Each structure stands twice: as structure tokens, then as C-alpha cells.
Amino acid sequence: AAEVVDVIHGTETIRERVGQIQLAARKEVMNLVKAPFFSSGNMTDDAVIDRGVRYRVIVERSMLDGGSPSFDEVIQARAAGEVVRIAESVPLKLFIVDHELAVVPLLGSVNAAKAGALIVHECSLLDALIALFESEWEKAMPFVTSAGGARSAPAIDDLGAQILSMLLTGFTDQAIATQLNTSMRTVQRRIRQMMDTAKAQNRMQLGFRAARLGWLDAEQDGS
Known part of the structure; x- marks a missing residue:
């Protein structure tokens, strides 16, 4: 019709x-x-x-x-x-x-x-x-590109937010490094630092702890 x-x-x-x-x-x-x-x-x-x-x-x-x-x-x-x-x-x-x-x-x-x-x-x-x-x-x-919305300390910086967001979206370390124009060593070092800060034993737990800490606050994407 x-x-x-x-x-x-x-x-x-x-x-x-x-x-x-x-x-x-x-x-x-x-x-x-x-x-x-x-x-x-x-x-x-x-x-x-x-x-x-x-x-x-x-x-x-x-x-x-x-x-x-x-x-x-x-x-x-x-x-x-x-x-x-x-x-x-x-x-x-x-x-x-x-x-x-x-x-x-x-x-x-x-x-x-x-x-x-x-x-x-x-x-x-x-x-x-x-x-x-x-x-x-x-x-x-x-998909979070800024750490500005983190609710509580310890917060992460913008690069950390970008790496974490891409990691949780399914990007490989190499793909993250390519997209952010940095080295894979830097990406892995930053992930390890975030795991230590969040007291996460593995990357899956990092995602859970990051949500609890407000590092990737849903409010940042209009939810």
C-alpha cells in the first residue's frame, strides 16, 4: 500500500x-x-x-x-x-x-x-x-570513550575507559592497540593496572568490578 x-x-x-x-x-x-x-x-x-x-x-x-x-x-x-x-x-x-x-x-x-x-x-x-x-x-x-562519568574513586582516565570499553565489547588486545594508535604492550599494561586497582583476578571479573565501581557508568550513554 x-x-x-x-x-x-x-x-x-x-x-x-x-x-x-x-x-x-x-x-x-x-x-x-x-x-x-x-x-x-x-x-x-x-x-x-x-x-x-x-x-x-x-x-x-x-x-x-x-x-x-x-x-x-x-x-x-x-x-x-x-x-x-x-x-x-x-x-x-x-x-x-x-x-x-x-x-x-x-x-x-x-x-x-x-x-x-x-x-x-x-x-x-x-x-x-x-x-x-x-x-x-x-x-x-x-561504548564509553571518556572516564568523566565515573561515580566513585578510584576512577580511571579516558584511555583506560576506552581500553576497557573496547575489551568488554570483544576487541582483541591487538585490535584495541590498532584502533587507539598505541602498542599492544601498552594496552596489556593498562589492563593489568585496572585489574590490580579493581582487585580482579581475571578479565571477566574486571568487567564486573568495573561496573560496580562505576567506571563505565550507563548514565554516560544516556541510559
Whole structure:
């Protein structure tokens, strides 16, 4: 039904439509991110955030492994006001604005001749997509890039927060070192220091103790 679902074709058409929908947002943008990106450029639109629009984004971890988006882009997005969580995988690419409209790609192909997407208006299908996003949001790991929200001493610094956040998201020591432009030795030394401070016997226990100490406070990601 045309009043419920529209179909658009072509990579550039999809990018333009997503951009238009994003600019028209009034309250909230919800995004499940899988490769390839909906559009190039920043993960958020600063002008939209400046209007008070909330961004909640779940990024599939393999994208960070591949450097798209880069860790620096995630830091910039969070600094701009975006709330980012990381998931081992997400079921599909999805872009929802104001609980009123969703964009769902039909194919993962980057081939402009084959690419297509559904524009879903308010209906039971949109309700199901919103519920899917919220379910994935609850399961995804908060991605913290700053130690500023730690509730109690002893606190960790920003680098410690970044290493710990990536560690708990499933990154290897080498991947963390690559993303943070540091050495694996430095990463391992910092993890050991955090384990000693938290009195954790292993890395799994470190995650539990870090939560108890407020090092990765959920309040930092808007929860």
C-alpha cells in the first residue's frame, strides 16, 4: 500500500532520502549500522543534534574492526551528542526517525543498479521495527570513550575507559592497540593496572568490578 510503504531504488537516491529524513528529525534518530554505510561522511548531522534531536546508534563490531567508522569518528560522534553502542552483529540496516518513519534496505549490495530500500510509514510494521531496535539496544554494549562519568574513586582516565570499553565489547588486545594508535604492550599494561586497582583476578571479573565501581557508568550513554 503506497500510503504505508514506498520503494526507492539506487544508492544515491537512498542516500539523499536518508539525508532529507534525518534533517527533518524533531525528536530522535535510531540507527542499526551494518556495512556498507547508508551514506558517507559523519555518523551524525551536527545541525540536527543542535536542535536537541537524540541519536541512538548500534554499530556492528566488524565495522570497527575494518576501520569504518574509525574509533576517532566514534569519539567525535559521542562528543557531538550521539549515543553509541556496539553489538557483535545486528540483524539488518535500519534507520528510524521520530517513531514515524523507517528506512530499510532491501539488499546489502553497494551496486547502485541493484540497491533498493523500503520507506515505512506509521503502521504495525513500523511498530515491529521499533521494537526490534529497542531489543537490540538492550543487548548491545555501551561504548564509553571518556572516564568523566565515573561515580566513585578510584576512577580511571579516558584511555583506560576506552581500553576497557573496547575489551568488554570483544576487541582483541591487538585490535584495541590498532584502533587507539598505541602498542599492544601498552594496552596489556593498562589492563593489568585496572585489574590490580579493581582487585580482579581475571578479565571477566574486571568487567564486573568495573561496573560496580562505576567506571563505565550507563548514565554516560544516556541510559
